Amino acid sequence: xxxxxRCRARSSGSETSVPWTRAVSWKExxxxxxxxxxxVNVPKISRQxxxxxxxxxxxxxxxxxxxxVYKGTLKDGREIAVVSLSVPVHYWNDYVELHFHKExxxxxxxxxxxxxxxxxxxxxxxPFSRMLVxxxxxxxxxxxxLHDGDGWQLSWPRRMKLALAISRALRYLHTELxxxxxxxxxxxxxxxxxxxxxxxx
Numbered sequence: 001x002x003x004x005x006r007c008r009a010r011s012s013g014s015e016t017s018v019p020w021t022r023a024v025s026w027k028e029x030x031x032x033x034x035x036x037x038x039x040v041n042v043p044k045i046s047r048q049x050x051x052x053x054x055x056x057x058x059x060x061x062x063x064x065x066x067x068x069v070y071k072g073t074l075k076d077g078r079e080i081a082v083v084s085l086s087v088p089v090h091y092w093n094d095y096v097e098l099h100f101h102k103e104x105x106x107x108x109x110x111x112x113x114x115x116x117x118x119x120x121x122x123x124x125x126x127p128f129s130r131m132l133v134x135x136x137x138x139x140x141x142x143x144x145x146l147h148d149g150d151g152w153q154l155s156w157p158r159r160m161k162l163a164l165a166i167s168r169a170l171r172y173l174h175t176e177l178x179x180x181x182x183x184x185x186x187x188x189x190x191x192x193x194x195x196x197x198x199x200x201x
Contacts, residue, residue, distance in 0.1 A: 002137060005092040016047040019080075026028075036184065039101060039104055039105065039121070041108070041123075042104055042105070042108045042118070042120060043119065043120035044120060044121060044122070044123065045119070045120040045121065045131075045133055046122065046124070046129075047122050047124045047131075048054065049074070050072065050082055050122055050131060050133065051076075052069075052075075053072030053073055053074050053080060053082075054070040054071065054072035055072070056081055058068055058096045059071045059072060061081070061116040063086075065086070066085065066087070066131060067083050067084060067085055067086055068083075068084045068086055068193050069081055069083050069084070070082040070084065071080065071136060074119075076143070078135065079120065079135070079136040079138055080119055080133050080134065080135060080136050080137040081133070081134045081135075082122075082131050082132075082133050082136065083131060083132040083133075083134070084130070084131045085100070085131070086132045087130070089128045091172075092128070092130075100123075100130055100179060103118040103132070104121045104132065105117075106181070107132060107134075108176065109181060110169075110172070110173060110177060110181055111148055112169055112172045112173075113198070114165045114166065114168060114169035114172075114190065114198065114199055114201060115169050115172065115173065115200065115201050116133075116134050116137070116201065117135045118132065118133065118134055119133040119134060120133045121133060132163070135200075136192075137193055137198075137200045138194070138195060139192070139194055139195055139197065140192070140193060141169045141189050141190070141191060141192055141193070142162065142188040142189075142191040142192075142193060142199065143187070143188035143189040145193065146176055146188055147188075153197070154197075155187055158197060160198065161197075162191075162199050165198065165199050166186075166201060168200050169199070170183065170186070170201070185199065
């Protein structure tokens with residue numbers, strides 16, 4: 001899934017880095033206008049609800065210097081992946097906040113059966129929280145099915161269906177969705193599978 005791909009690898013770095021470059025000096029005195037109304041069409045989920053869904057944020061499935069990813073289940077039964085930005089408050093300025101807003105809007109645009117759906121976002125001040133919430137396909141990644149077993153579940157007809165579905169998703173993102181949504185790198189590790197082996201890019 002595009003939104004989770006960068007979060008899968010664990011990192012041993014001792015200091016949290018800022019996910020987006022801090023503004024250069026001439027921008028420090030520039031006033032940035034951030035309009036929360038831009039997010040009105042994206043569901044906002046409370047930190048408390050996400051904490052309950054993710055077993056008090058104990059169910060970690062991935063992390064990097066910039067993010068921690070949790071798996072959880074909402075009260076309505078939907079399985080989710082919660083990407084929490086690990087950025088110290090003193091690094092968080094208006095430019096980073098603006099980028100977060102743009103990221104939420106951008107990730108919420110795609111609507112296709114083979115593209116992972118964004119469920120919502122979390123934005124709270126106490127404690128400081130910025131999170132992106134995605135649907136979580138429960139059948140692992142395509143990479144795991146290709147390399148971590150004997151591959152018996154991936155018959156050649158099923159592999160052809162997967163390839164066609166992934167190509168349809170890319171065609172939608174790159175040519176049908178306006179403006180296009182660029183997928184810079186696509187690997188078998190970034191393709192998640194549902195229980196019926198439908199791929200989610």
